[in-house]
Amino acid sequence: MSHNQSAFWCGFLDCIPFILVVAPFGLLFGVVATEAGLNLLETMSMTVLVIAGAAQFTALALLQDHAPTIVVILAALTVNLRMAMYSAALVPHLGKTSLSTRALASYFMIDQTFAVSIKKYESNPHWSTSQKTAYYFGCTTALCPFWYLFCLTGALVGQSIPKEYSLDFAIPICFISLIAPMLRSLPHLVSALVSIVLALVLAWMPYNLWLIVAAVFAMMAGAKTELWVKSRRAEC
Amino acid sequence: MLSTWTVWIVIISLGVGTYLIRFSFLGLIGGRELPEWVLRHLRYVAVAVMPALITPLVIWPEATAGEPDPSRLTAAIAAFVIGIRFNSVIGAILGGMVTLYGMQYLLG
Numbered sequence: 001m002s003h004n005q006s007a008f009w010c011g012f013l014d015c016i017p018f019i020l021v022v023a024p025f026g027l028l029f030g031v032v033a034t035e036a037g038l039n040l041l042e043t044m045s046m047t048v049l050v051i052a053g054a055a056q057f058t059a060l061a062l063l064q065d066h067a068p069t070i071v072v073i074l075a076a077l078t079v080n081l082r083m084a085m086y087s088a089a090l091v092p093h094l095g096k097t098s099l100s101t102r103a104l105a106s107y108f109m110i111d112q113t114f115a116v117s118i119k120k121y122e123s124n125p126h127w128s129t130s131q132k133t134a135y136y137f138g139c140t141t142a143l144c145p146f147w148y149l150f151c152l153t154g155a156l157v158g159q160s161i162p163k164e165y166s167l168d169f170a171i172p173i174c175f176i177s178l179i180a181p182m183l184r185s186l187p188h189l190v191s192a193l194v195s196i197v198l199a200l201v202l203a204w205m206p207y208n209l210w211l212i213v214a215a216v217f218a219m220m221a222g223a224k225t226e227l228w229v230k231s232r233r234a235e236c
Numbered sequence: 237m238l239s240t241w242t243v244w245i246v247i248i249s250l251g252v253g254t255y256l257i258r259f260s261f262l263g264l265i266g267g268r269e270l271p272e273w274v275l276r277h278l279r280y281v282a283v284a285v286m287p288a289l290i291t292p293l294v295i296w297p298e299a300t301a302g303e304p305d306p307s308r309l310t311a312a313i314a315a316f317v318i319g320i321r322f323n324s325v326i327g328a329i330l331g332g333m334v335t336l337y338g339m340q341y342l343l344g
Contacts, residue, residue: 017326037238042247049251054289059246069242073249080254082285088261088274089281096267106259111286116325118282166336168299169308170329172290173315173336177328179286180319191280192287199288200295214288215281222280223273 004134007127011117011138018112021174022143023150024167025053030154032057036064040155047151051144052110053171055079058208071207078208082215086114093121094136096129105133108140110147115178122182186229191222307343311336 026047033043033056050056059076067075086109094105117136121127127135154160161167183189198214205213270278294312296302315332319325 017329021329038243042240042243046247046250049247050254052254055250055254059250063238063243063246069245072246073253076246076250077253077257080257082289083254083258084260085278085281085285087258087263088265089278090262091265091270092275092278094262095265099263099266102262102266103259106262107255109258109262111289115282115286163299166299166308166340168297169293169311169336170333172293172308172312173329173332175286175290176294176312176315177319177325177332179283180316180328181323181325182283183320187280188283192283195284195287196291199291203292211285211288215285218284218288219277219280222284223277226276226279 003128004130007131007134008138008141011120011135012142013138014116014120015113015139015142018116018143018174019146021112021170022146024161024165024170026147026150027154027157027160029053029056029060030151030156031158031160033060033151034155034158036060043155044148044152047148050076051107051147052080052083053147075207078212081212083109085215085219086111089118090114093117093132094129097133101133105136105140108137108144110140110143112174112178113139113143115175119178119182187222187225190225191218194218194221307336307339310339 029047030043033046034040038046038060046056046059050059055076058079059072062072062075087106090105090109094102097105113136116139117132120135121132124131179192183192195214195218198217199210202210202213204210294308295304297305297308299305300308311332314335315328318331319328322328
């Protein structure tokens with residue numbers, strides 16, 4: 001097998017377990033969207049065009065509250081603003097690929113595949129661009145079709161997994177599990193800590209703005225700490 | 237009842253807007269070299285975004301009407317400890333969910 005093929009399957013296998021997290025979330029979206037009065041075409045169009053769970057749920061909740069259309073759109077887009085940061089963070093790794101590859105990679109950019117890919121790139125700095133690209137698409141191939149499939153199933157069957165299974169908590173557990181192994185240095189720890197504290201302190205901000213503000217400051221805190229650690233080392 | 241027009245305007249605006257957000261930097265910067273200070277910031281994107289994204293879900297879960305829940309808090313801590321100690325994502329997810337069910341069973 002070539003390097004690229006093996007990187008693709010490596011990404012695929014690394015992401016397969018996250019189907020367990022995507023499944024209940026997708027089912028729930030299908031059910032909730034149908035109950036809100038969206039027909040199958042509308043539910044699936046949203047799923048395929050937006051392909052971002054948190055934003056889809058935000059839009060749905062605000063539609064049901066009869067919020068002004070512009071508010072629905074802006075609030076859901078603000079939830080997705082974090083992906084501009086993912087997009088930037090992928091530039092050093094996938095930036096040298098063709099425009100069509102980047103266009104496709106952008107469409108499939110979701111939290112899990114981003115986090116898993118970045119973690120892999122950090123631990124394999126010698127990887128070529130084509131290996132990194134193959135790995136990335138291995139990740140998306142393992143997850144994105146299942147997002148469509150489970151949203152569809154939820155919409156058709158009209159039943160999600162009973163609340164007693166507490167699968168609402170699979171998402172936070174999944175993200176904690178992705179992030180914890182990345183906290184290997186002081187700057188990473190500081191950044192995560194600032195992120196948590198600001199998320200709580202800024203919770204009052206409307207339209208999900210707290211998320212992007214907290215994330216930007218946390219990123220700056222990480223970068224500043226990295227500089228500080230380096231200057232300390234230089235002094236010693 | 238939601239109007240069909242409203243729903244389609246939301247779906248299409250959200251689809252186009254989200255795609256442009258995702259495409260933004262990757263699409264427009266492409267292969268150009270980024271200055272070191274930018275790269276330094278980008279190294280922290282994952283650890284800056286994701287903790288903020290889930291912190292409210294952990295502290296004020298919707299399933300308990302926003303009340304902090306001992307089972308969920310313990311499960312979150314368990315996943316964190318396993319993840320940081322054993323460097324295993326899957327181990328942390330499984331450990332977290334097992335802890336959640338265990339705590340719910342113990343607390344009735």
